[in-house]
Amino acid sequence: MDTNYFVCTLGQAASLGGGKSSFNNINEFLDLQAQSLKRWNITFSELRNGSLLVADIINRKLGEHLNGRQTVGLLSPSSPTFVFIWLALIRLGHSVLLVAPQCQPPAIAHLLRLCSASTLFHDLSLETLAAKTAKTAETSTLSTISLSSVIPTDLFSSLKTPIQPSTLPAHPIQQTDIAFLFHTSGTSSGLPKPIPQTHRGAACALPQALPGAGRDGAATFTTTPLYHGGIADCFRAWTSGAPAWLFPAHALPVTAANVCACLDAAALESAISSPSKGSGGDDDSGYCPPVRYFSCVPYVLQLLDADASGAGLARLRGMALVGVGGAALPADVGDRLVERGVRLVSRYGSAECGFLMSSHREYDKGDREWQYLREAGSFATADLMIPHPTIPDAWKYHSRADAQLTLITGKKFDPSPLESAMTASPLLDDVLIFGNGRPFPGALLFRSESSAVMSDEELIDAVKSLVEKLNEESQQHARIPRNMLVPMAHDPGALEKSSKGTVMRGKAEEKYADLVESSYSKLSVGDGSMIPDEDVAGFIVGLIESVVSKPGKLGEDDDLFSYGVDSVACMQIRYGLNQLLPKSSSELPLSVVEDCGTVQRLSSFMLKLRHGESYEESEDELELVLSLVEKYGNFDGIRQDGSTTTNGAVNGQGNRDVVVLTGATGALGAHILHLYRASNQTSKIYCLARGSDAHAARERVDKALTEKRLPGLTASEHAGNSKIVVLQSQLGEANLGLTDETYARIAAETTVVMHIAWSVNFRMRLRSFEKDNIAGEQASKQQKHTSPVKEKSRRS
Known part of the structure; x- marks a missing residue:
């Protein structure tokens, strides 16, 4: 599949010769492009002229203050002025710390201190923020300089005049020198950290002269601010000789209507500058290619997707590629856009490493997996990734590892x-x-x-x-x-x-x-007087139903664990039970929910505790053990040799086994399933697994296998997968939660039952343990009355 400058990763660029650039730093790059590309609204020659003009002014006015190469801060909205002051400072050999205007004074002072920067250039609109930063800074040497003092008022009218300043300091710049610094957002820690960008990383290592540029190529439109990913979008287009349109965030808020208006303006510019048909020579020297690549963060895509007028979706559908990155786009938003014809590509990378991977794919062949990044080498990202269930070497970004x-x-x-x-x-x-x-x-x-x-x-x-x-x-x-x-x-x-x-x-x-x-205290604090004794049981039912989302009414004698109460839910319920008690009551036992096991027992416990009485468990554990032995201890139907009897006759075994396996989602069960599917003695394996539906049950089994680094359930991953049938099941219910027809069919075919499922909850009481574990095993034994079953029960 052909690549283009918009989706070409750094690895691909290197293999295509991107590391062998004809320039060594950003300054040389601008000079080179200014000579070869002389077109568009602000041309490369104008960028070069403007940066040289501003650099000359800074050198004349602040030469003594900025003597020698150093790191300086730039606090400015994303605007054309930003571009010229940034390039001018780089032209003077300085490293530029790009500070997002959203930062608070302590965060800005923190960044400046980490970078040993004693000078902060700021836009006039951010003068108050700069002044507060100066007061916050621990050092009194921080100088704040307004951009209006170094940016001439006639800058844009002077751009076409070639500038040849002779007084600029000569600082040799190497590819490995730091050109500028981004910073993290401080999302997790609260304080941002600087991220240095070398001249090589910013420009020299990028793809050059790839498809997607030139007269018949495509321009990029980016809504990302320059002080973050906007610069990367610019250089990616610029090094391939393509224009980049910037959303005017300094003048307009990012709304669907404003984004559409900017795209319309870019389309008009392209139409006006389009060369006439059949013209040749230099007729296309002023031609500006149309915007075909759209780059943004997820928030902007959500705005365009939610645009009631439909204009946002129409603009996105008109793009050759819509790139999203910087954070995770909600899956339903991305799926909806792809379903409506948007060629959505997820671009993954970091400010530290650059653009590493993308989901660029065969769009015309129906590949809609926009979330899955495709093979482009191996990277230790420190982010959490999920593999695609069927596409090899395709990974989906899940989340940041440090955002837990x-x-x-x-x-x-x-x-x-x-x-x-x-x-x-x-x-x-x-x-x-x-x-x-x-x-x-x-x-x-x-x-x-x-x-x-x-x-x-x-x-x-x-x-x-x-x-x-x-x-x-x-x-x-x-x-x-x-x-x-x-x-x-x-x-x-x-x-x-x-x-x-x-x-x-x-x-x-x-x-x-x-x-x-x-929010937490209201669940655990009460005065005990709001709910009368006769309503305690109803309150507990409502509490449990609010914690465990499950259809159907909870009965007072229903086993809570069979209903769906797990260890996490037990903690939530225990919190809520405190509302039934006076404030002076002693703390509830940590295992009160597990110990009681039903609403009826919980109600009795809470009522006695409410009135200062001691609660004595009426059920004798030893008697319960003996009754369970009596109930489930009849093995008359199973012979010592492992075969079974049906109406007194011994069933013969077939050539190959049909296996019913429970617990395949556990550590032991996953390995047993793998052994069975690889065995020539097995013809079919019925996996009984919990899940909200059949698809969820199969996903649980597939996930268990892959987590153990075993082949998943996809047909291509293992030849034995054709034997596996995953069925949604509830072992504590009649017929193991299967339909009568399915249960009868399995019972007629089964020759081996491998019962591995077992609740791993060491706080569960024996009474609660019965239904889904012991009773489940008994249900599997009942198949012996209708099948030639050879039963093997194990525990993990």
């Missing part, structure tokens, strides 16, 4: 994918998931304008199905109970964000610390 929330249990999860998925709802502008150092997570739901007048309960009901779906797909400890959804007022500026559109988590957690604290 750590619960008090030690369990970790990344909230970003959940936040993105929830924010895709038109009812929500933003979501902040919290839970650091807590037993379970919660979420602040920031209303959108369309839900601003909804009551809290109406909003929670409206997003309930979305949250339940995400909970089903999440790890147990990452599930968010209904009573931990906290509706917030509509406020577009409620969460401070980086220029990539990602939430500044550290600042948000600090801002809403009191609200988070009250």
Whole structure:
């Protein structure tokens, strides 16, 4: 598949000779392009002239202050003025620290200190921020200089005049010298860190003269600010001789309407400058190619996707490629755009390393897997990645490894994918998931304008199905109970964000610390008087149903663990039970939910504790053990030689076994499944697995295999996969949760039952252990009455 400058990775550029550039630094690059490419709104020669003019002014006015090469700060919105001062400082041999205007004074002072920078150039609009930074800085030597003092008012009218300053200091610049520095957003730690960019990394290593440039090529439009990824977008186009259009973030807010207006302006410019048909010679010297590549962060794509007029989608569909990067785009947004004909490509890299991988693919052959990055070499990214189930060497970005929330249990999860998925709802502008150092997570739901007048309960009901779906797909400890959804007022500026559109988590957690604290305390603090004794059982049923999202009513005698209460849910329920007790009550036992096991026993326990009485377990554990032995200890149907009897006759064994396997998602079960599918003695393997549906059950088995570094369930991964049939099952239910027809068919075919499934919860009481474990094994034994079964039960 052919590449182009927009999706050419650094690895591909190197293999195509991108490292053998005809220039050694950014200054030489501008000089070279100024001679060969003389066209478009601001030409390369004008960029060169402007940078030389500003450099000359800085040298004359500030030469003594900026004596020698050093790092200087630049605090400015993304604008043409930014471009000229940035290139001028590089022309003078300085390294330029590009500071995002979203940074607070302590963060800017921190960056300047790390870079040993004592000079900060700032736009006039950011004069107050610069002054506060100077006061915050620990050193009194920080100088702040307004751009208006070094940028002439007639700069743009002077660009066409060649500049040949003779007084600029001569500083030899090598490819390995630092040209400028980006910085991290400080999303996790709260304080940004500088990221140096060498001349080679910024320009010399990029692809040159690839398809996608030249007269018949394509221009790039980027909405990303220059102080972040916008510069990378520019150099990627520039080194291939293509123009780059910049969104005027200094003058306009990023909205769908404004982005569309800018694209229309670029299209008009291309149409006006288009050479007449049949013309030759230099007729096309002023021609500006149309915008065919669109580069942005996920937030901008979400704006265009949500544009009710449809104009945003129309502009995206008209692009040859739409590139997204900087953060994870919600899957449903990306899927919807691809479904509607947008050629969406995920571009992955970092400010430290550059552009490493992309999902560029065979679009015309129906490949819609926009999230999966394709093979381009191996990189240690420190990000979390997920392999594609069928496409070799295709990986999907999941999340940052350092963006994890750590619960008090030690369990970790990344909230970003959940936040993105929830924010895709038109009812929500933003979501902040919290839970650091807590037993379970919660979420602040920031209303959108369309839900601003909804009551809290109406909003929670409206997003309930979305949250339940995400909970089903999440790890147990990452599930968010209904009573931990906290509706917030509509406020577009409620969460401070980086220029990539990602939430500044550290600042948000600090801002809403009191609200988070009250969200947990309201679950565990009560005066015991609000709920009368006769309503305690009903309260507990409602509490459990709010924690465990499951259709159907919970009965007071139903086993809680069979209902779906896991160890994480037990902690949430224990928190809620405190509301039934007076404030002076002693703390509930940590295993109170596990010990009681049913609503009826929990109600009795809480009522006795409420009235100061001691609770005595009425069930004798020894008697229960003996009764279970009596109930499940009948093995008359199984002969000592491993075969079984049916109506007194011995069933003969076939040539190859048909196996029923439980527990294939466990460590032992996955390896047993792998051995069975590789065995010539096995003709079919029925895997009984839990899951919300058949697809989810199969995914659980496939994931268990791949996590053990065994071949997955795709046909191409292992020849024995044709033997495997994964069935959604509930071992504690009649017929193992299978339909009568399926159960009868399996019972008639099965020759081996390998029962490996076993609940790994060491706090579970014996009574709760019975249904899904011991009873499940008994259910599998019952197949012997209708099949020539040879039973092998094991535990892991």
